[in-house]
Amino acid sequence: MSDPRLLYLNETPQKFGLFKSKSPFAIVGIPMDITSSFRPGSRFAPQKIRHVSQFIEFLSIRSGVDMSEVGFVDFGDIILHPSDVEENVERISQVISYISELNKVVISIGGEHTITVGTVLGIKADCVLSFDAHLDLRDEYMGYRYDHACVQRRLSEKGVKIMEIGNRAMGRDEIEYAKASGIPFITSHEVKTLGVREVAMRVVNFLKPCNRIYITYDMDAIDPSYAPGVATPEPEGLDPSTVLDIMNLVADKRVVGFDVVEVSPSYDPTEITSVLGAKLILETAAKIKTKLL
Numbered sequence: 001m002s003d004p005r006l007l008y009l010n011e012t013p014q015k016f017g018l019f020k021s022k023s024p025f026a027i028v029g030i031p032m033d034i035t036s037s038f039r040p041g042s043r044f045a046p047q048k049i050r051h052v053s054q055f056i057e058f059l060s061i062r063s064g065v066d067m068s069e070v071g072f073v074d075f076g077d078i079i080l081h082p083s084d085v086e087e088n089v090e091r092i093s094q095v096i097s098y099i100s101e102l103n104k105v106v107i108s109i110g111g112e113h114t115i116t117v118g119t120v121l122g123i124k125a126d127c128v129l130s131f132d133a134h135l136d137l138r139d140e141y142m143g144y145r146y147d148h149a150c151v152q153r154r155l156s157e158k159g160v161k162i163m164e165i166g167n168r169a170m171g172r173d174e175i176e177y178a179k180a181s182g183i184p185f186i187t188s189h190e191v192k193t194l195g196v197r198e199v200a201m202r203v204v205n206f207l208k209p210c211n212r213i214y215i216t217y218d219m220d221a222i223d224p225s226y227a228p229g230v231a232t233p234e235p236e237g238l239d240p241s242t243v244l245d246i247m248n249l250v251a252d253k254r255v256v257g258f259d260v261v262e263v264s265p266s267y268d269p270t271e272i273t274s275v276l277g278a279k280l281i282l283e284t285a286a287k288i289k290t291k292l293l
């Protein structure tokens, strides 16, 4: 563990699920919560999601994989600067690139969505599939270019190909940028009318030329009735089964990493949002495992 990129990695007392050092799945907590504009607290999500993971079943009925047999290697949390977002994106990118080079699928637990800029660049993904209520395509938000509202814009500027699902909160400038830059998005309303299979088919087509795929689950993609504990809740969201069914039809062994972001535990008194976050991790890892077999 002498690689300089590991300077910013902290052991955490709690692990996600069962720790198996040979597991192809790595967990990293990224407790960054600096630019949250509405309901802060996502810095507490990595520990909360690890905690609730101890109390749910690890056998995936969807994919037939028992993740308690596969386990996870939990690398702990990334040590972050208290206010410098760009510095943190760089730290995140360094740590994630190290873990990715160990040939593990890197699973990041945020933290605000801005962490995804660092994880995607660190993992060197060429394509991102984003589940999010928001497009996150703003050029700047409140004067800042590294912000939770600008995530996909920063990645798109770096040449990463992006497709978004479940969106329903956006500005006209974002829609124009998406059109001009060839970023397809399927709103939550369209997901309902098109149905899971049609949406999945469009995603599969989009992902055809991709080599290294990254999936990001902003928990606000899911309806607030299922996921109330998020930083910026937005009505008319997707239901959890729809998200998992789409994932299940599109994820294959090209998925080199994914994340769950924007859970805000203080607004999640029943812990159902954190449980759902842990479930997304389990099911996505289980699906990727079926492709690795």
Ligand SMILES: [Mn+2]
Residues within 6 Å of the ligand: 113, 132, 133, 134, 218, 220, 221, 232, 262
């Ligand atoms: Mn969002």
